[in-house]
Amino acid sequence: MNWDYSYQYRDNFIYNLHPGIVLLLCTNFLIWCLIFSHPFYLASLLLANGMLLISAGHLKTWYLYLKFSLFMSAVIIVINLFFSSAGTTTLLELTLWEGNTLKASWEALMYGLGMSLRLMVAISSFALFTLAVDPDQLLAWVGRFGTRTALVATSSLRIIPMMIEDYRRITEVQKCRGVRFNHRSIKKRIKSYWPVMGSMLLSSLERSMIMAESLYNRGYGLKPRTNMQLLRWQSGDYLVLISTLTGVVVAVLAQWQQWSSYSYYPVLEQVDSMEILPALVLLLLFALPAIINWGWEKWPQLRSTT
Amino acid sequence: MAAIKVDNLTYQYANSSFPALQSINLEVQAGEFVLLAGGSGSGKTSLLRAINGAIPHYYAGFIKGEVYLDNQAVSSLDHRQRVQTAGLLHQDAESQLVMNSVAAEIAFGMENMGMPLKIMRRRLTELNSALNLTRDNHKRTADLSAGQKQRVALAALLAMQPKILLLDEPTSQVDPVAAEEILTIIRRLNEDTGITVIMAEQRLERCLHLADRFIVMENGQIKGDFKNADNMARWAIENNCPFVPPVPRVFALAGHPSIPVTVKEGRQLLRGLRTFTNVAEHKDDLSVIKPISSDYIVEINKVSYTYPHGSKALRQIDFKLPAQAVTALIGDNGAGKTTLLKHVIGLIKPDRGKVTVIGRDTRYLDVEDLASDVGYLSQQPDDYLFLPTVREEISFSRRKLGRGEAETEEQLIHRLGLLEYLECNPRDLSTGQRQRVALASILISQPEILLLDEPTRGMDYNLKAELGEILKGLVQNGVTVLLVSHDNEFIAEYADEVALMAAGEVIAQGPTSEILSGSLYYAPQVNRLFNGLYEQEVLTIGQGVELLQKYRVRSKE
Numbered sequence: 033m034n035w036d037y038s039y040q041y042r043d044n045f046i047y048n049l050h051p052g053i054v055l056l057l058c059t060n061f062l063i064w065c066l067i068f069s070h071p072f073y074l075a076s077l078l079l080a081n082g083m084l085l086i087s088a089g090h091l092k093t094w095y096l097y098l099k100f101s102l103f104m105s106a107v108i109i110v111i112n113l114f115f116s117s118a119g120t121t122t123l124l125e126l127t128l129w130e131g132n133t134l135k136a137s138w139e140a141l142m143y144g145l146g147m148s149l150r151l152m153v154a155i156s157s158f159a160l161f162t163l164a165v166d167p168d169q170l171l172a173w174v175g176r177f178g179t180r181t182a183l184v185a186t187s188s189l190r191i192i193p194m195m196i197e198d199y200r201r202i203t204e205v206q207k208c209r210g211v212r213f214n215h216r217s218i219k220k221r222i223k224s225y226w227p228v229m230g231s232m233l234l235s236s237l238e239r240s241m242i243m244a245e246s247l248y249n250r251g252y253g254l255k256p257r258t259n260m261q262l263l264r265w266q267s268g269d270y271l272v273l274i275s276t277l278t279g280v281v282v283a284v285l286a287q288w289q290q291w292s293s294y295s296y297y298p299v300l301e302q303v304d305s306m307e308i309l310p311a312l313v314l315l316l317l318f319a320l321p322a323i324i325n326w327g328w329e330k331w332p333q334l335r336s337t338t
Numbered sequence: 339m340a341a342i343k344v345d346n347l348t349y350q351y352a353n354s355s356f357p358a359l360q361s362i363n364l365e366v367q368a369g370e371f372v373l374l375a376g377g378s379g380s381g382k383t384s385l386l387r388a389i390n391g392a393i394p395h396y397y398a399g400f401i402k403g404e405v406y407l408d409n410q411a412v413s414s415l416d417h418r419q420r421v422q423t424a425g426l427l428h429q430d431a432e433s434q435l436v437m438n439s440v441a442a443e444i445a446f447g448m449e450n451m452g453m454p455l456k457i458m459r460r461r462l463t464e465l466n467s468a469l470n471l472t473r474d475n476h477k478r479t480a481d482l483s484a485g486q487k488q489r490v491a492l493a494a495l496l497a498m499q500p501k502i503l504l505l506d507e508p509t510s511q512v513d514p515v516a517a518e519e520i521l522t523i524i525r526r527l528n529e530d531t532g533i534t535v536i537m538a539e540q541r542l543e544r545c546l547h548l549a550d551r552f553i554v555m556e557n558g559q560i561k562g563d564f565k566n567a568d569n570m571a572r573w574a575i576e577n578n579c580p581f582v583p584p585v586p587r588v589f590a591l592a593g594h595p596s597i598p599v600t601v602k603e604g605r606q607l608l609r610g611l612r613t614f615t616n617v618a619e620h621k622d623d624l625s626v627i628k629p630i631s632s633d634y635i636v637e638i639n640k641v642s643y644t645y646p647h648g649s650k651a652l653r654q655i656d657f658k659l660p661a662q663a664v665t666a667l668i669g670d671n672g673a674g675k676t677t678l679l680k681h682v683i684g685l686i687k688p689d690r691g692k693v694t695v696i697g698r699d700t701r702y703l704d705v706e707d708l709a710s711d712v713g714y715l716s717q718q719p720d721d722y723l724f725l726p727t728v729r730e731e732i733s734f735s736r737r738k739l740g741r742g743e744a745e746t747e748e749q750l751i752h753r754l755g756l757l758e759y760l761e762c763n764p765r766d767l768s769t770g771q772r773q774r775v776a777l778a779s780i781l782i783s784q785p786e787i788l789l790l791d792e793p794t795r796g797m798d799y800n801l802k803a804e805l806g807e808i809l810k811g812l813v814q815n816g817v818t819v820l821l822v823s824h825d826n827e828f829i830a831e832y833a834d835e836v837a838l839m840a841a842g843e844v845i846a847q848g849p850t851s852e853i854l855s856g857s858l859y860y861a862p863q864v865n866r867l868f869n870g871l872y873e874q875e876v877l878t879i880g881q882g883v884e885l886l887q888k889y890r891v892r893s894k895e
Contacts, residue, residue: 039438040478168442183436190438193480198721204685205721207705208714209779210738214704227734230724234765238720239433246434248396250494251421251450260445260458 037093038193039166045325046088050269051169053276057084058161060276060318064283065153070294071142072303073286074149076311080318081156087322090163097159098152105148112144118297119143143296162189172261183252187243194239195232202231272321279317286310339409341368341502341534342389347403349384349393358384360558362403366536366551368501371528373545374538375570375581376555377798378768382538385555386504388412389536391420407502418451425500429507429796431487435479440471440490443479447498458497465493469523483671485516492523503527505537509544510796513671513824521545540798543583543827543863547600554581568597580799584827584863584879591879592886601866608871635661635787635818636682641691643677651677653842654691659787664809664819666829666850668860669839675822678839679789682820683714696786710739713785717792719776723764728756731764732778739783747782754778754808770801777808788812790821794828806832830854830862830877851875 041047046054061081068074085094113123119137126134167186174182203213206227215221247253286292291307344364350357359381366372376382387393391412394401405412407423415423428434437443444465448458466472469489474482479490488508495503505524509517525548528535539545546552552570554562561579564570571586573579582590585604586597598604636659643652651674659665659682667675680686681693684700684707693700696711716722725731732747751757754774759767764775773793780788788809794802802825809819809832823829829836829850836853838846838860846853854860855875868876868885876882 167438187436202721205716208683208709209735210706210709212706227724231721234724235720242428242430242433243436245392245396247436248392249426250447254418254450256452258449258452260449260455
């Protein structure tokens, strides 16, 4: 059973941060990756997010998430390469039949790469959220503002690894029923996953019915609700909060000055060195928890103060 | 004053065409331990839901009659009062857990009730000690074993301090050791705290001796209500009701005047019979188990396997599977039984060594290549079921495996008793019926080898007997069966050979009687009953009855 995809406490700085701070970091990465279009800025977000994941002890899992996003990235790049006609620098020209050609431009390729980078940041921020946010603490914290929403969020986090396990198990039994998942034809391959998806969906629905009854039997929905988890803000949380908010100010400035914007079409825009500097500052500010974690592991004094 | 009073209760689920409960009348006194026996779909779960108020507050439907808890109608209690009065524990521990860590799970109900922090912490500490969860407190619930999960779910329920504990087959999904632990805890709670317990259970051999009262349900009605187990056993035998554990069943079927409940009581009774040991001279008269074939259909040579996360599952294993026989793999959780099974179907390839299935080396074969010759039924039959009707589900396998005729399909449907459910959605069927659909979808390709992983989990006596007869029939038709099970009674009745596994090794392999007989842990109840009192190994209920009847005849002479 691969439970590496879900939260499991580890004794390091990232895991000892307040869930609200980790949630802020994840949301921050997600929002800015949607706003930025400059590949340098997107790369700095990916690097910072990756540093947090690696320092939290999840290099291997991050790699698996990226591997998953590579397939989707390849689809984005190929579609963009051959179906976008806005680029002017021809990279490749294919004659399909008389009078019909398929043109691939350098700009379209770079745009596809930029979009892939954006996707990787989004997926990495999701990875950070699922791996480093304790669902129970999140419920305790967010529950003050809206228990139902918080419970949906925490249940979802808990269900992801259960569904991964369901997928593994159901794929195995369907193979034993003669279902082949290694067809050369993509159409047949997609079709072969129907039994897996069907079983997973039905099992999830049945499970949700039992879970709902269990919630009812345990008094869910009664008011007022209390919390056993005591969440205290530590000095480390304030430090990361300040660095992240400073990063947000720098990001707003970069966006306002249009340093973080980039135009791929009709020709690739020249990169100014002034544009790169804020990206480096952002990398430093957003990756600060990873840097503190390095010191946290080295010096016990820092551990007790943060 | 009765703690629970059910007054002429009839209930029908909104989406059902027949009532789940019919004219139920029942009174349970405070502090009683009531055992609710009955097959799948007999109405046990619905009755528990009605007592805790989930019916009709959570489940819509037609209801007539009333349930009273401490003289107050459940329909008049608010949600908080209902939760505080009666807590219900489900059989599926996994699905009823909602939080990530053990501590948060236990605290969840208390938090919902708005309890102060001090009380919550105190109760958490007490429950950790009482249910032996202190070391697991910071673990993820997902990482726990089925038994641990059930203990956590029980702790979460007890944290709310209900006056009545309703347990819906709490041990059906766990191994025998964990089941024993859970039942001991429940018994202790009942004795020490006076909490009223109503426990629905199908495997009565584990818990018959724990209860003060026994209720048998069938088709949504109470068929029998008994103050002691021997009366229930006698009644059940007379009424052809399957809910009698092996020890009382042997005595009742043999027509013995006294019906013991436990092995200890049974042995005392047998010792008290002065002429009992005299029957030793008649040992050859007892039914003898058939000899096992010396042809082997699967050969596993020096196989080692380590999972990617590092746990060593198999260590230099040698194992031979005799053809046309039922072989059972037994052993603790983590002994490597399921891993061995997956090597036979080719789902796992050995790191070292060789697995030969019907003369073919699995290292060079895909699972799909073996699928038509080797059928595999996993622990969860639901994993097979995704189509809207039973017929389509069975036909799907036939199409995929490219084997099996339409004629075979019809025969199989008849043999597995699925004819009346052909147009039903498999997910609407009971546990046993679902398993039979999954089994049919495998048997349609007429495999030479059938692999079953914990096939009797969650099954009642009837369903187990049905499955056992199906397996016997398959073996007679030339099929080889390899099954993994913790159900010693089932193995004793239906397996020809047993392999005992521990820490990734086969510790012993041989005829069932040789491995199970006299075993401290794996011996079935019937064997424990006669062990040492009679020279030949007695394993099955049939052998036990035969022996007792012979003795009775001799006593009369």
